[in-house]
Amino acid sequence: MSTTGTNAYTPTSRTARLSAGAADYLDERIGAARLVKGFARKVFPDHWSFMLGEVALYSFIILLISGTFLTLFYVPSMTLVEYEGSYAPMYGVTMSEAYASSLNLSFDIRGGLLMRQVHHWSALIFVAAIVVHMLRVFFTGAFRKPREFNWVLGVVLAVLALAEGFTGYSLPDDLLSGNGLRIIEGVILAIPVVGTYIVFFLFGGEFPGESIIPRLYILHVFVLPGLILAVIALHLALVVAHKHTQYPGPGRTNDNVVGFPLLPVYAAKAGGFFFIVFGVIILISGLVSINAIWNYGPYDPSPISAGTQPDWYIGFVDGLLRLMPGQPEFTIAGFTLSLNVFLPSLVVPGLMVVALLAYPFLEQWVTGDKREHHLLDRPRNAPVRTGIGVMAIVSYCVMWAAAGNDLMAIAFGLSINDLTWLLRFAFFVLPPVAFVVTKRICLSLQRKDRELALHGHETGRVVRTADGEYFEVHEPLSETERWVLVQHEAYRPLAIPPKKHEDGRKVPAHERLRANLSNFFFEDRVEPVTPRELEAARHHGDHEAIEQPEGREAERRELGSSV
Amino acid sequence: MSDIQLPNSGKSPADEPDAGRTPVRFRNPGLPAHRHRQADVDPRAAKRAERQVLAMLGLSAVGSIFFIVAYFAFPLDGTFATLQVSNISLGLGLGAGIFFIGTAAVHLAKTLMPDTEMFDERHPQRGTEAERTDAAAIMVQGGQESGLGRRPFILGGLVGAAALAPLPAVVLLRDLGPAPGDALAHTLWDEGVRLALDPSAEPILASDVTIGSVFHVIPENLYESDHFLDEKAKAAVLLMRVDPDVVDVREDRAGWDVDGIYAYSKICTHVGCPVALYEQQTHHLLCPCHQSTFDLTQHCKVIFGPAKRALPQLPISVDDEGYLVAQSDFLEPPGPSYWERG
Numbered sequence: 091m092s093t094t095g096t097n098a099y100t101p102t103s104r105t106a107r108l109s110a111g112a113a114d115y116l117d118e119r120i121g122a123a124r125l126v127k128g129f130a131r132k133v134f135p136d137h138w139s140f141m142l143g144e145v146a147l148y149s150f151i152i153l154l155i156s157g158t159f160l161t162l163f164y165v166p167s168m169t170l171v172e173y174e175g176s177y178a179p180m181y182g183v184t185m186s187e188a189y190a191s192s193l194n195l196s197f198d199i200r201g202g203l204l205m206r207q208v209h210h211w212s213a214l215i216f217v218a219a220i221v222v223h224m225l226r227v228f229f230t231g232a233f234r235k236p237r238e239f240n241w242v243l244g245v246v247l248a249v250l251a252l253a254e255g256f257t258g259y260s261l262p263d264d265l266l267s268g269n270g271l272r273i274i275e276g277v278i279l280a281i282p283v284v285g286t287y288i289v290f291f292l293f294g295g296e297f298p299g300e301s302i303i304p305r306l307y308i309l310h311v312f313v314l315p316g317l318i319l320a321v322i323a324l325h326l327a328l329v330v331a332h333k334h335t336q337y338p339g340p341g342r343t344n345d346n347v348v349g350f351p352l353l354p355v356y357a358a359k360a361g362g363f364f365f366i367v368f369g370v371i372i373l374i375s376g377l378v379s380i381n382a383i384w385n386y387g388p389y390d391p392s393p394i395s396a397g398t399q400p401d402w403y404i405g406f407v408d409g410l411l412r413l414m415p416g417q418p419e420f421t422i423a424g425f426t427l428s429l430n431v432f433l434p435s436l437v438v439p440g441l442m443v444v445a446l447l448a449y450p451f452l453e454q455w456v457t458g459d460k461r462e463h464h465l466l467d468r469p470r471n472a473p474v475r476t477g478i479g480v481m482a483i484v485s486y487c488v489m490w491a492a493a494g495n496d497l498m499a500i501a502f503g504l505s506i507n508d509l510t511w512l513l514r515f516a517f518f519v520l521p522p523v524a525f526v527v528t529k530r531i532c533l534s535l536q537r538k539d540r541e542l543a544l545h546g547h548e549t550g551r552v553v554r555t556a557d558g559e560y561f562e563v564h565e566p567l568s569e570t571e572r573w574v575l576v577q578h579e580a581y582r583p584l585a586i587p588p589k590k591h592e593d594g595r596k597v598p599a600h601e602r603l604r605a606n607l608s609n610f611f612f613e614d615r616v617e618p619v620t621p622r623e624l625e626a627a628r629h630h631g632d633h634e635a636i637e638q639p640e641g642r643e644a645e646r647r648e649l650g651s652s653v
Numbered sequence: 654m655s656d657i658q659l660p661n662s663g664k665s666p667a668d669e670p671d672a673g674r675t676p677v678r679f680r681n682p683g684l685p686a687h688r689h690r691q692a693d694v695d696p697r698a699a700k701r702a703e704r705q706v707l708a709m710l711g712l713s714a715v716g717s718i719f720f721i722v723a724y725f726a727f728p729l730d731g732t733f734a735t736l737q738v739s740n741i742s743l744g745l746g747l748g749a750g751i752f753f754i755g756t757a758a759v760h761l762a763k764t765l766m767p768d769t770e771m772f773d774e775r776h777p778q779r780g781t782e783a784e785r786t787d788a789a790a791i792m793v794q795g796g797q798e799s800g801l802g803r804r805p806f807i808l809g810g811l812v813g814a815a816a817l818a819p820l821p822a823v824v825l826l827r828d829l830g831p832a833p834g835d836a837l838a839h840t841l842w843d844e845g846v847r848l849a850l851d852p853s854a855e856p857i858l859a860s861d862v863t864i865g866s867v868f869h870v871i872p873e874n875l876y877e878s879d880h881f882l883d884e885k886a887k888a889a890v891l892l893m894r895v896d897p898d899v900v901d902v903r904e905d906r907a908g909w910d911v912d913g914i915y916a917y918s919k920i921c922t923h924v925g926c927p928v929a930l931y932e933q934q935t936h937h938l939l940c941p942c943h944q945s946t947f948d949l950t951q952h953c954k955v956i957f958g959p960a961k962r963a964l965p966q967l968p969i970s971v972d973d974e975g976y977l978v979a980q981s982d983f984l985e986p987p988g989p990s991y992w993e994r995g
Contacts, residue, residue: 131771132773133771133772133773175731176729176730176731177731178731178732196736197729197731197736198729198731200724200727200728200729200739200743201724201739201743203736203739204740204743204744204747207740207744236778269942272886272924272926273924273925273926273942275924275925275989276921276923276924276925276988276989277924279924279989279991280924280989280990280991281992282992283992285991285992286833286837286991286992286993287832287833289833289991290830290831290832290833290836291826291829291830292829292830293830294829294830295830295836295880295883296836296837296880296883296886297883297886297925298882298883298886299830299880299883300880301830331778332778333773333775340681340682340684340685341681341682341683341684341685341770343681344775345774345775346772346773346775347772347773347775348684348770348771348772349770349771350768350771351771354762354766355762355766355767355768358758358759358761358762358766359758359759359762359763361758362754362755362757362758362759362761362762363755363759364755365751365752365754365755365756365758366752366755366756366759367755368751368752368755369748369749369750369751369752369754369755370748370752372744372747372748372751372752373744373745373748373749373752375744375748376740376741376742376743376744376745376747376748377741377744377745389882390852390882390885391882391885391886391889391920391927392851392852392869392871392885392889392919392927392929393869393927393929394926394927394929394941394942395941396930396941397941398941398942408943411923411924411943411959412943412944412958412959413959414959415958415959416923416945416955416958416959416960416961417961418961419961419962419990421995424995425992425993425994425995426990426991426992426993426994426995427992428961428989428990430923430959430961431923431959431989431990434959435924462777462778464775495944496941496944506944507946507957510944510957510958569682570682570685572679573681573682576678576679577679577681619679620677620678620679621675621676621677621678621679622675622677
């Protein structure tokens, strides 16, 4: 097969002959021609928000590169040594080899501090990029069929990234990382029945022991990155299999993908973008100091500094721990159930992960939509989903803010007790408010889209007719401009069935639940403009108010007052 | 996509019989006409873009060379001054060396590579009916050829053996650590163990503890222990002296303090951070991690925050030489709660 190809193409220059020879060699051994033909001109749609996942992928590669350098010098051992490196204030201090080697990496290895900072910064950016990428996927409905599994893999990646971040944070064995481990010990101890055993198995005895650093090390440099790599491979394989989603627009349909070919444009852009991300992270690491491990000394269970903070992505758990009141700790039949720790640190984050995993399947059950979706939703066109997303962001932010309650109290001169109470209320009050406000904004934006599609742009030209009537001239939209505003579909809610069928059989509870959820999602909705409505609008003249199709105006009034 | 029936069809204007020739939904107008970039139509613009790409590659090379020079030119001597110079110049050099390769590639792609959008067809994930029928047939045939359906004992045996096989791996992990026993309930404190300064381990004279003062305390014998960090993680104590009149009377703890000198566990009963902040005026102890607040005047009962239990008190007295000593170990386990704590 491939030989026909090479025969048909006669290379002229010396370089061309050489590359033709190499191509022939590869093709006859690994079927390169079929690979090139299948993949090299694959089309990728272009949009800035599609780069968020790329940032996550690239920061992971940067983590592998910088981390490998760090392993050449870091010693994962808790054996106590006397520090003899060149950092004078620590000279002669007893510390673990892990901490001593981290100090050496900073003070005695040229470029070592830079690589440490590259590693830490890219870890922060890795998790941040994952989170923002997930938000993009959520708000545009990119998790819909056929991509539900890829969403699940993404959630798994996010959890693995948190675990990878935490294990890494503990390795320098300085005061802050040791305190982080102490908190983890307290959290695991709070697990009913088995907590104490898990702590003793994990730490090889009592906290801190001498085993935890080497154990976290092998998790951090081998087990977790291996798992992350494997899941990334699956994640990307599914992206290739599904082809990338695209935003709606003229020429973009559910059956095509419009964009630039992998070779050369996408390869140059994406490859170049890797270097940009890498370069920016190095520049940040050169200029902005992070995790100055020499400040507080080696880990010691007794001292601590005020204002301690975990890395940002663990902040929400820390904040929940701070918000939770201490009352729900009980002693039952001689055993201690410490819900004041177990609930906020393990149960709530666990439920958050379950909610993330379940959402695509829940939404699909409610809509009953089993079609493949390759065109993304504009967030405003899915008001309830967008509301749920913003609600989640707001509750996350309240938890996250709570992790800084001490710093905020100092900065704003507030009582930390008042501030904590305020955040406790905010945890319950703000998310529903955010939901309602977001949903209303989405509906309003949809109505604005309708007005625009029907009337066109305002021109600012006010005209007086011969009858003395004034109106503003509107400029109709072009076909391509209008398409974005009218292309979507609006789901309709299911009718809520009665409790019993007419023949007396009971309607199953799950059917009623589904209908109720469907109403929750789609009761308030704004339908896209139809050609007939536009025609009617034109017929009445551009300046006149457009009459809704029969019944719609009443419905809109009703909607307007329903929330 | 205009023919697709809405999944939850209620009554919709789109479903009503068409009044005239007007389509029910708008038609996708197709891709707008391609607009040429300057570099496509103006050779000078193309040349300019080429020069810009080259300039970026040049900056990258400068950055890389600067990195190598800086690596050798700026040695480290353990001071922040040299560390800062080295870190900033290495970061700038390496950062520029890598960053500008990226911008060059992207600029090249955006200005000089074709920007005409291309189409790919999508195909449903679902196989064709023929493929699905064939696949089902293959699976059924595979199942039959394996013979497991006809030989249920083999299938049962296989499931049983496979379920048992991972158990040795679980057992193998047993020696990760010892069983907890009651290790968490005991500390180095015992009758006669002197209270000593953290970290020097010098014993504390009761007469040195003035009203209003606070000491970070460890058992004097801490460093004799093989695992002194493990012991310190349980035994760390905070010692404060207050006017005895401000403290509520608790008959069961009479004689646990020495004339207003109180010793309490420093390990938070929430998740184990050191409760290291003492407010002299209010006699409150604050844990800086999660802000559990303990009131010394109420025997370190929790008055705010996520901890439930009071800090355990260490009963102390004075030995013959005037040094503070423990009367016994803590009477309850110090530190975070755990299941077997009771």
